[in-house]
Amino acid sequence: MQNDLFQSAPTYPEGVKVHKLGDAEIVEYKSAFNESEALELLHSLSDEVPWQQDSIWIAGKHRQIPRLQCWMADPGKVYRYSGLKLRPAKWSEKVLKIRLRMESVTKQSFNSxxxxxxxxGMDSMAWHADDEKELGENPIIGAVSFGADRYLQFKAKVASDKRRLKLKQHNGSIFLMSHTVQNNWLHQIPKEKKxxxxxxxxxxRHVY
Ligand SMILES: O=C(O)CCC(=O)C(=O)O
Incomplete structure (x- = not known):
């Protein structure tokens, strides 16, 4: 159920929409990559990226995470979460081009x-915040998605706060998440069985 506080704000300059989340905001840049670019990137990244099937400890058991992942970053920028230590793969040309587009659209700079x-739809990501200490006190995250449209859900870190937001991220769209999103809110990608x-x-991200 969506709370009124979370209703999306009106669309600002063409293709840019600001979604309010309490004190935080998520700026959506629709079609930052056009449909054919985005589908080409889905296929080339699925072939070219050195994907890993990692496992983490959950409730005393070592379990495969329900997705593949890869960490690309400037040399030495290691990332740790849920007991995993991700060493950086080399930037690929395609991912560097995506980074350039991300930086020019959002006016932010990223090194990982x-x-x-x-x-x-059986792959997913559980509730979490990107608030690890190597991301600094105010992590700003720029997310872009290629392929199937999926829901991204948000809830407050404070359990007594029942506010929720559910956004759909479309093929080729960017979500820029302000630092208060990571400091005060959790997000997840739920399974979609069909x-x-x-x-x-x-x-x-920017790793310090
Ligand atoms: O796939 C997504 O949209 C979410 C990814 C995410 O939450 C993360 O990389 O921390």
């Missing part, structure tokens, strides 16, 4: 990216 490959199409999402 986590790529996630959801092979179908979905058979793949999606690749890239979350660009």
């Amino acid at each position: 990216v986590l790529l996630n490959y959801y092979r179908d 979905l058979t199409l793949p999606r690749i999402n890239l979350t660009f």
Whole structure:
């Protein structure tokens, strides 16, 4: 159920929409990559990226995460989450071009990216915030998605706060998440059992 506080604001300059989330905001840049570019990137990234099937400890058991992933970053920029230590793969030419587009659209600069490959609707990502200490006190995240449209859900970190937001991220669209999104809110990609199409999402970050 969506709370009124979370109703999306009107569209500002063409293709740019600001979604309010309490004190935070998510800026959506629709079609930052056009449909054919985005589908070409889905196919080339699925072939070219050195995807890893990682496992993490959950409730005392070692389990495969329900997606493939790859961490690309400037040399030495290691990323740790859920007990995993991700050493950077070399930037590929395609991902560098995507980074340039991300930086020119959002006017932010990034030195790393986590790529996630959801092979179908049974792949997912559990509730979390991108608030690890190497991302600094105010992490700004630029996310772009290619392939299937998937829902991204938000809830407050404080359990008594029942506010929720559910956004659909479309093929080729960018979501720029302000720092308060990571500091005060959790997000997840829920499973969608009937979905058979793949999606690749890239979350660009600045690692200190
Ligand atoms: O796939 C997505 O849209 C979310 C990715 C994400 O939350 C992350 O990389 O931390």
